[in-house]
Structures are given as C-alpha cells and as structure tokens.
Amino acid sequence: MKASVASLYQAVELHQEIPPLLLGERCNPNGSKAFKEALLTEDWDACLKIALDQEARGAQVLDLCVAYAGRDEAADMLQLTQLFSGSCKAPLMFDSTSPDTLELVLPLYPGRAIINSINLEDGGANLDRICRLAKKYGAAVVALTINLEGMALTCEKKLAVAKEIYALAVDKHGLRPQDILFDLLTFTVGSGDETMRDAAIETLKAIRLVKEELPGVGFTLGISNISFGLRPAARKVLNSIFLHEAVDAGLNTAIVDAAKVLPYASISEEDRKICFDLLFNRHPDALMTFIDYFEQVVEEDDNVDETSLKAEELLQQKILKGDKEGLGDLLTVLRGRWQPLDIINNLLVPAMREVGELFGRGDLLLPFVLQSAEAMKQSVNLLEPYMEKQADEGKTSILLATVAGDVHDIGKNLVDIILTNNGYKVHNIGIKVPAEEIIAKAKELQVDVVGLSGLLVKSALLMKDNLAQFQTVGLSQPVLLGGAALTTKFVAVDCAPGYQQPVIYCADAFAGLKAIRDFEAGKLVSTQWEESSVTKNRPSPQQEVLDRSFAPPIVPFVGRKLVTDVDVEKVFNYLNKAALFRGRWGYRRGKMSKEDYAELNANTIEPLFQRLKEQSLNEGWLQPKVTYGYFDCVSEGNNLLISSDTGEKIFSFPRQENAPGLCIADYLRNEAEGGDKVGFFVVTLGDRLATRTKQLYESDSYHDYLMLHGLGVELTDALAEYWHEKMRIEMGIQQDRGDMEAYVAQGYQGSRYGFGYPACPDLGAHDPLFEMLRPDEIGISLTESFEMVPEMSTSAIVIHHPQAKYFAV
Incomplete structure (x- = not known):
C-alpha cells in the first residue's frame, strides 16, 4: 500500500x-x-x-x-x-x-x-x-x-x-x-x-x-x-x-x-x-x-529572505529558546567570522542576559531558563577546543560553597548554572565546607566574590559565625548569602555588621546574578533592613492557654518498628503538587491569565509530572523506608524526658521569646499530670534518586536536574505526611482525610515538627533520636553536624495535642 x-x-x-x-x-x-x-x-x-x-x-x-x-x-x-x-x-x-x-x-x-x-x-x-x-x-x-x-x-x-x-x-x-x-x-x-x-x-x-x-x-x-x-x-x-x-x-x-x-x-x-x-x-x-x-552575482530582491535570520541572530534565538539542535554547525560558521571568545562575549552572554531579564519581568519561567542555560553550556563546550587557555582571565570569579554540615546543594548549583552561563568564572567547591577551607580556597583562587549556601536554620547561624572568621583573618571579598532559613532582616541585622565587606542576601539565583553585576559596576552594598510601620504597629500575639485535660492516646506499641515495604504509589497521593509545580519547579503563574496558566498546567506541567512519576517508578529510583515508634515521656520546662530501651533520653526545645511563648514541650504532660505518649519517625527515599540527580547535573541537563530534585524533595515530605497520618490512625486521633489544601493547613489533630526547622532547629537532637530509632538499619547516617544522608530523608517528633500547630522560634 x-x-x-x-x-x-x-x-x-x-x-x-x-x-x-x-x-x-x-x-x-x-x-x-x-x-x-x-x-x-x-x-x-x-x-x-x-x-x-x-x-x-x-x-x-x-x-x-x-x-x-x-x-x-x-x-x-x-x-x-x-x-x-x-x-x-x-x-x-x-x-x-x-x-x-x-x-x-x-x-x-x-x-x-x-x-x-x-x-x-x-x-x-x-x-x-x-x-x-x-x-x-x-x-x-x-x-x-x-x-x-x-x-x-x-x-x-x-x-x-x-x-x-x-x-x-x-x-x-x-x-x-x-x-x-x-x-x-x-x-x-x-x-x-x-x-x-x-x-x-x-x-x-x-x-x-x-x-x-x-x-x-x-x-x-x-x-x-x-x-x-x-x-x-x-x-x-x-x-x-x-x-x-x-x-x-x-x-x-x-x-x-x-x-x-x-x-x-x-x-x-x-x-x-x-x-x-x-x-x-x-x-x-x-x-x-x-x-x-x-x-560577482547581484543579489536578487525577491523578498524570499526577509524572513531569514543571520547566523548571529539565529544563535541568540537558539539560546533564548533553549534549542540545542544544530549548534555545532551554526558555531562552525560563526567561527569563520568571529574569535570563539568574541562569540561568547558578544553573542552568547547578551542572549543569556536577555534570558535573565525575561525571567526578572516574569515573562520566562525557571524551567525554560534552565533549558537556555543548557544551550549556552553546550555552545561554550563546542567553542572551548578553539579557545586559548587564558580565555578566563579578566572574568569576575565567584567561590560557591554549602556551609559545614549541610548536604543540600540544589540552591548552590542553580546559582552555579546561572552565573556560569552568564559568562562568570565559578568555583563550586561542594557541600559541607568548613570556614577554614572556604578561606583557604578564596585566597588560593583569588576570587572576587564568595557565595555561601545552606538550607537549615543551623546553616544560617553558621553563616554568621563564618563571617566572623572571615573578618578575623582579613578576608576582603564581598559575601553573598542564600538559603531557605535566611531572611532580609537576619542578614542585615545579624550577619552584615560582623564583616567589613558587603554582605548581601540573595533570595534566588537571579538575585545572585544581580549582585555580581552590581559588584562589577561598583554599586554593591550590604543588605539593608528597616522595620516597616506595619510591623511596628502589629498587635502583639496573646499568650496561648493550652488545654491540659487531654489524656494520652492509646498507642499500638511502645518502642520502635522498621518498615521496608512502603507502597510507593500511596506516597504520591500525599504529594503537594502546588508546592512542587510552583515552588520547586518554578512554574509560577506570574503575568499569565488564569486560563493561560491552566493550559500550561494541562499541557506542560502535569504531563511532565506524570512522565517523571512513571520514570521514577519504572527505574526504581524510589526506595521508601521508615523507622518509627511511640515512647513514654514527661515534660519538664523546655525539656522532654523520654523512656526508651536504650536508656533515658532528653530532648531540649527552644521557647519563643515573645508571646505566645510557645515551646514543643508544652504540648506534652508533665510528671504531676501523669506523663504522656510521644511519637517519632525517620523516613527516607533512599540514595538512588540523589545518584540520578547528580548524573543529570554533571551532564549539564539542568532542566531535568531541577525537575527531578524538586520531585524528590516534595516526595520526601509526602512520605512524611503519609506516615504522620498512619501514626494518627494508630493513635486513634485521625478524622476522615480531607483534601491536600486541608492537609497543608493542618486540618487534622496534632502536628509533626521536623528537626532542623524553626520550632526545633537543633540537629543535635538526631543523636538521641538515632539511638532510639536506629535509622542506620534503613541506610541513613549522620554527618559530623548531625545532618542526615541520603539527602532525601527527614525526621520528626509527632505530637497528639489538638492545639499543636506549626510555629517558629
């Protein structure tokens, strides 16, 4: 036929x-x-x-x-x-x-x-x-x-x-x-x-x-x-x-x-x-x-190519589009007209600058920025064999590091991607880097700017300490700070005064890019903060009165259990897609109409999610495992005393300085009230997902790296949410499950508080927790700073009290 x-x-x-x-x-x-x-x-x-x-x-x-x-x-x-x-x-x-x-x-x-x-x-x-x-x-x-x-x-x-x-x-x-x-x-x-x-x-x-x-x-x-x-x-x-x-x-x-x-x-x-x-x-x-x-041939004016682009324009369009196809052939032509370094400085870097401007105006979403960065990276790789070794001389150079004890590198790596593909020289020296090594590398490499990254509350406090060490040894570079636990106020009030050079809070990778450009223009100054009139006039919260009449729940066992046969499909049911799509992946609505964003969600975001879900399941990237337990306890001021088969353990929690003056220990009964029951868990997705994301990053697959890493982070939280619900069911305090919005708003009795986060920021609590739950038996270890490895792992204390909700100290 x-x-x-x-x-x-x-x-x-x-x-x-x-x-x-x-x-x-x-x-x-x-x-x-x-x-x-x-x-x-x-x-x-x-x-x-x-x-x-x-x-x-x-x-x-x-x-x-x-x-x-x-x-x-x-x-x-x-x-x-x-x-x-x-x-x-x-x-x-x-x-x-x-x-x-x-x-x-x-x-x-x-x-x-x-x-x-x-x-x-x-x-x-x-x-x-x-x-x-x-x-x-x-x-x-x-x-x-x-x-x-x-x-x-x-x-x-x-x-x-x-x-x-x-x-x-x-x-x-x-x-x-x-x-x-x-x-x-x-x-x-x-x-x-x-x-x-x-x-x-x-x-x-x-x-x-x-x-x-x-x-x-x-x-x-x-x-x-x-x-x-x-x-x-x-x-x-x-x-x-x-x-x-x-x-x-x-x-x-x-x-x-x-x-x-x-x-x-x-x-x-x-x-x-x-x-x-x-x-x-x-x-x-x-x-x-x-x-x-x-x-010798006279060009014909037949309007046949008013629509065609010159090679220079086509290269820049490919960067804007994130299109890698045909770059080799295109760059071969351009090398006949330009020196490789001139192609980078006069064509590629301006194109990436336009990408950044589009992102800044809300006209380009982060996933598309990373596709452009991939095209930029491939272009530079194709040009490198034809460039002289001293091509990097004169570039502004930046040292990037995740601070000691912190294994999280997604934020730092995104900064690396954006700065590198905007023509800057980046020295990314990895995770868990102590201040002494940062100082030594900054001096050895003679960098212009230092960037510190970290996810946890402890990491933010460590950045403040690092700055004091930088000041002591006379480091002279400006320092950029980035991380989820940082705020403008913390950087301006707690960090900047302790260091002689500018200290700048960077909320995202493009804030880092702006800071580098301000540095080159001689306009870089420390982050400033002034209390707004709204903040000044905000009424103080009232002291919360906790109901002490609630009896401890009846728990199914006392001690710990290991679970290695978690149903992966069930974990996906607890995934917060809004947090994944908008927060982790960067698909924010921005200037789009409601209808346009709905189309983007239906035609691009949701199919991407389904593809990654299918790949994760088929390739065996997810290995969810749990160790959890219930224990007898009594509260004593800010402390919680735990009875376990490995001896008594003490967990100390911080208290809010101002009203309502909350502390996690308050939600549990003291000895005079007869004591209480408390739960703990540690969950992990295993190390295969981290191995795969590392492969994607090292192969310059920036878009897929961000997408898969974001999925892993949110799935870790979904596993924690799933297991928290299971524990509430076992304690008899779980009502009918609502929708995801209700879960996000804690529309259930009790709360889980993650170690390393605002209500219990001390990761040192992992030391007694690991003795009680033995997470090493499901493949989890601790760094010297008590952070868990693999990265896609999390822990929590589970409180049954009806008034227990999230709060920050």
Whole structure:
C-alpha cells in the first residue's frame, strides 16, 4: 500500500512518481523572522498568510514549528493546527519532539500528518513515546540519524543509526517502512571546516546505501543546511544543485522554500561546475573559488529572505529558546567570522542576559531558563577546543560553597548554572565546607566574590559565625548569602555588621546574578533592613492557654518498628503538587491569565509530572523506608524526658521569646499530670534518586536536574505526611482525610515538627533520636553536624495535642 498524508481537502503521496515532495519550511520562528513576529504578537492571521503563501509557491506539505522561549508550545500548536486545518489544502507536518504537544494535536487534526521528528539522542525513550503516538494516530514520521554520540557524520554511521531506529520503529512499534522518512542529515560545505568538506558526499552515499539496506523507507533533507553561511544568491544555486543530486540518489521529500528552488535546466554549465566542485570536494580551493565566483552575482530582491535570520541572530534565538539542535554547525560558521571568545562575549552572554531579564519581568519561567542555560553550556563546550587557555582571565570569579554540615546543594548549583552561563568564572567547591577551607580556597583562587549556601536554620547561624572568621583573618571579598532559613532582616541585622565587606542576601539565583553585576559596576552594598510601620504597629500575639485535660492516646506499641515495604504509589497521593509545580519547579503563574496558566498546567506541567512519576517508578529510583515508634515521656520546662530501651533520653526545645511563648514541650504532660505518649519517625527515599540527580547535573541537563530534585524533595515530605497520618490512625486521633489544601493547613489533630526547622532547629537532637530509632538499619547516617544522608530523608517528633500547630522560634 502506498504511503500518503492528507489534509481535510486532499491526500498527497509521500513517494511521488516525480520526486521530490516539497515540504514548506517557513512556518518556523527560528528560521523565519516574519513568522516569529507573528507568533510572538499572536497575529494568527499573519501566520496563516505565511502558510498560504508557501502553498501558492509550490509547497505540498507544510512544516509547522512553534517552539520558542517563553511560549507555550502546546497551546500555540493547538491554536495554529485548528486554524491551518480549515484553511490550508496542504497536509501538516508537526515539527516537535514533545510527545505531550503531539498527543494534544494529533487526535484533533482532520487528516494524516507527519511527525518531525524522532531520534536516539536520549537512547530511545522519547522515540518510543512518539512512535506509540504515530501508531495510534496513523502518522508518518521523520527520523533523524542522531544517537547518544551525537549527529551521524559519515555514511557508515548514518546507516548504523538508521538501522537502530528502523528496528525500534518498525520491528518494535509496528510502523510501516514506507511511513518513515529518514533525514540522514547534511551539513554546510560553506564553513571552511576541513572535517565538513565531504558533508555532501557522505549524505548522498548514505541515501543510496540506506535505500538498499532498508527497502521501502523514504528520505527527506533540510536542503538549505548544505549552504549555511553563504550569500543568499549563491545558496539558491547550490541548494538547487544539491537537491537535484539528492533526488538522483533517492531523496523522496525535501524541506525547502519552494520559491527558492531553481529548475536544474535553468542553471548554467559554469554555475553547475562551480557547485559540483564544492559539493564533491574536487579540489582544495573549491570553497574560495565558489565564494569568489558568486561575489560577482547581484543579489536578487525577491523578498524570499526577509524572513531569514543571520547566523548571529539565529544563535541568540537558539539560546533564548533553549534549542540545542544544530549548534555545532551554526558555531562552525560563526567561527569563520568571529574569535570563539568574541562569540561568547558578544553573542552568547547578551542572549543569556536577555534570558535573565525575561525571567526578572516574569515573562520566562525557571524551567525554560534552565533549558537556555543548557544551550549556552553546550555552545561554550563546542567553542572551548578553539579557545586559548587564558580565555578566563579578566572574568569576575565567584567561590560557591554549602556551609559545614549541610548536604543540600540544589540552591548552590542553580546559582552555579546561572552565573556560569552568564559568562562568570565559578568555583563550586561542594557541600559541607568548613570556614577554614572556604578561606583557604578564596585566597588560593583569588576570587572576587564568595557565595555561601545552606538550607537549615543551623546553616544560617553558621553563616554568621563564618563571617566572623572571615573578618578575623582579613578576608576582603564581598559575601553573598542564600538559603531557605535566611531572611532580609537576619542578614542585615545579624550577619552584615560582623564583616567589613558587603554582605548581601540573595533570595534566588537571579538575585545572585544581580549582585555580581552590581559588584562589577561598583554599586554593591550590604543588605539593608528597616522595620516597616506595619510591623511596628502589629498587635502583639496573646499568650496561648493550652488545654491540659487531654489524656494520652492509646498507642499500638511502645518502642520502635522498621518498615521496608512502603507502597510507593500511596506516597504520591500525599504529594503537594502546588508546592512542587510552583515552588520547586518554578512554574509560577506570574503575568499569565488564569486560563493561560491552566493550559500550561494541562499541557506542560502535569504531563511532565506524570512522565517523571512513571520514570521514577519504572527505574526504581524510589526506595521508601521508615523507622518509627511511640515512647513514654514527661515534660519538664523546655525539656522532654523520654523512656526508651536504650536508656533515658532528653530532648531540649527552644521557647519563643515573645508571646505566645510557645515551646514543643508544652504540648506534652508533665510528671504531676501523669506523663504522656510521644511519637517519632525517620523516613527516607533512599540514595538512588540523589545518584540520578547528580548524573543529570554533571551532564549539564539542568532542566531535568531541577525537575527531578524538586520531585524528590516534595516526595520526601509526602512520605512524611503519609506516615504522620498512619501514626494518627494508630493513635486513634485521625478524622476522615480531607483534601491536600486541608492537609497543608493542618486540618487534622496534632502536628509533626521536623528537626532542623524553626520550632526545633537543633540537629543535635538526631543523636538521641538515632539511638532510639536506629535509622542506620534503613541506610541513613549522620554527618559530623548531625545532618542526615541520603539527602532525601527527614525526621520528626509527632505530637497528639489538638492545639499543636506549626510555629517558629
């Protein structure tokens, strides 16, 4: 059966009797300035006009790409699919590698589409998802010969990758060979790169070889790639010659602006010879001869490329979009015009600066910022082999460290990502770093600025102590402080006065970036704080009177239990998605309308969550385990005396200095009242998730790193919430479970207080707790500062008193 694609109005055969089938390429914001402007201003009529113009010029299928930084790809693709479906006779080719976007539009398209594209860049996971969609909705697919090693350059490599893809798409997923269009990739012969002189030869040989080895499959190519970097008039001729040769080799379809294709017969013999010499690398001076020859040709003003971008603009757009595809070829062209360091300083860094500005205005969400950082990082990595060693000289340098005893590094690593990809030199010296090592490294590396990070209350107090040590030894660098337990007031009032240089509170990575820029401008000053009139006039809270009449609960056992068979699926039921999506992942509504945010949630955030959930379960990244118990106790002032099989333990808790003067020990009965019962637990997700996030960070997969780490942190809290509920049930104080909002608001009796957090900030309490519960038996250990390892672990004291709620000391 012949392979065809169809719109609402007509069907078109993929394998034309007289090839090639022309695939229009201008509905793409990354290659068409006009389409980009129409998309960004949501001028849908202008988008449609560009599509219809291509039809009028001979395009038989329309490639539709809408992925662009700061835009909702799924929503835009849906909008234009619905518009184009009713107005365009040409079938559509959905240019997206997002399965979630494809799954949204494929069932709504009233025809048979092409999916552009699949590859093996991630080993095949994305390919599997897209092939399932292609099979389900009857779509054809474009397959790029890319695998874990990158883009296939030689004929042999192109064949090998094509065979791998064929085995998965045809043998595993049941797609028909004739529904696969292999894009064997071609690269510019116009860059002067010696390794690309045979690019056209390798591609043409590969088409013939794959056609022979994999009967029935089709082929496509982005024809204009062969001439990237050359003058428009020269490109038009070279593209047309290359298209002729590719069709002769077996090419079925071509991604090209039909208006830019010259009839082969209209091209002079002299033009053909010059092009053939370059395409087939017939002599060493073929490129210079070609350039000199076409310098004499007058450019045609046919408006064919008012929509195209220069290489410099295209690189910056790729950074803004977070698009890594084709960076190698693009940078090869730019290296012929710019020094590598100039590309970084004049093109890449300004693009990342714009990314930061978009984020600061609320026009770009954090996940998209990290995708841009990935593209920036890859660009720099590709340029590094061509840069002189002293390229870092003159850059502002920053030392980053998580303070002693603190194993949390997500905040510090995000700062590293943002600063590094804005052109700064970052020395990230890790976690649990004592002040002495920070001082030694700051002096050894001669850094300009020091940045300290830490999650816990104890870490904030340690930063204050570190600053005193810095002052004693005469450290001269400004210090940036960041962490969840810090506040503007604490940094300004408690930290800054103890150090001679500026001390700045940075609420997030971009506050750190602003501080570095202020430093370079000579405007960096310590964080200031002044009590507002609202704070001054706020009425003092009243002393809380606790009900002492509540009897201790009946507990199922006294002592401890280990649980190693926790149902992972149940843990997900206790996940606070709002905290995950908006807090950990950074998908905040910001300037979006309620409707737009709902679409983002449905089309991007929720599918991402489901994908990570499925991966976590399938890959075995989650190993939830619990040790918990109930113990006899009596309160004595601020202390809690615990009877356990390892002897009496004493837990001391701080008391609020001002009304209502709360202390955790107050919620439990004293000896005169007959004593009480108290619960404790330690839970963990194990160490596999941390291992996976570390791999993602080290491979510069910043977006996936943030997403998976955030999921792990919130799942740890979900496991704690789940086990707290189980303990309330066992104590007989659990009412019917409400929704997640009720849980967040503590809509239940009792409370759990995590060690290291505001109501009980002393991590030293882990010492007696570990003797009582023995968390080492479920793989948890303590650092010298009593912090738990693995990171995805948490502990709590469980109080049954009805008035017990969260509070801070």
